[in-house]
Amino acid sequence: MFKLLLTLSFLLVACYTDLKTRNVSNKITFTWLLIALVIAGYDTYQRGSSYLLIVVLSWAAMSILTFLLFAVKILGGADVKSLISLSLLYPQDVFLILVLAFLLTICVKKFKDVSNFPFMLPLTGGFILTVFVTP
Template sequence: MMPTELFSVGFCATILCYACYSDLKTRTVSNKLWLLLLAVGLPLALYNGYRSGVPFLIGLGYSIGFTTLLAYLFFYLNLFGGADAKALMGIALLIPTNPLFAAPIPDPFPFAITTLFNGAMLSVLVFPLMFLYNVVKLPPSELRAHLGLAFVGYKRSIDTLASAKRTFQRLLHSYELDEESGGETVRRAFVIRGLEIDEDAIHELKTYHEQGKIGDAVWVTPGLPYMLFITAGFFFAFFAGNLPFRIILAFLSSL
């Protein structure tokens, strides 16, 4: 099965890389990519099932079932978008088991789930990197005043927000006039998922700034699509295996 494994890995890698490019450039990933994965994956699955029989079909069912369930759960919880879920299900179809030529690390999970776990772990690295960026950019007094925010976002000038409309950046706060002060001040509230940066939001922020009610910069998210982490997790799964599982095994072996 080595020839089909090589092709499947190479094909998936190509599709994922293009999906990242499309996601970054247009904020969308065409469904044609996932239909292409399906069109290529189904014949390969039938071929491998014919050659390898029941053991392969069991692994395929486990891969698709487990991945579909977890991808739907992540999508339902708004942890990632529909394109991310489709990418994982495409991987589950094309690469149901860990490739024989990949990292020889024991892994009880399907390759697509390992990709997801790796991507989730890699996404966590954004937080300390974001904090280090703010340590360099912010005055110490402001860093201390916004210590929690420094891990999840950075300050961006309101005048430059127009260029963020077609990106994945989101506002970390909502801004509303404080009725208790008669509209003289603005109440800022942290929003976990962030708020979309659109024309209305930019106009409102500029108005508040011109009235002297807020500063000239606001906190925004880094704006990285999760497809980047899925793709990175895919390559890590191929070269290093299941990163969380390896860490757990290393910890248990040290006890």
């Protein structure tokens, strides 16, 4: 429950600053990334080496994917760091979160003409939906 509330807090702060200034500061994203590393380390200590493999694979795959999406200007820097943090905290759910975020973005753009839509909003929505979908 702590991890869920912490994640939601960071995502909501990032949404607010992204909407207000169109920029999420590195203080927010790097703080979250550091906290995610600590929590992932604790989770790995509790669950064992097989969980470490899942976390490392999730982190590596998400790092590569988000780098590519950043390189072609689909994602911004805060989006990348947030997804990498999510890959550490929720390694088995992060790809579902990303897919749902893209689906939410498509839905919003279908019904509303927005050229520069902050991805942090659907990313947060994807996280919230994933919390309700997965056990």
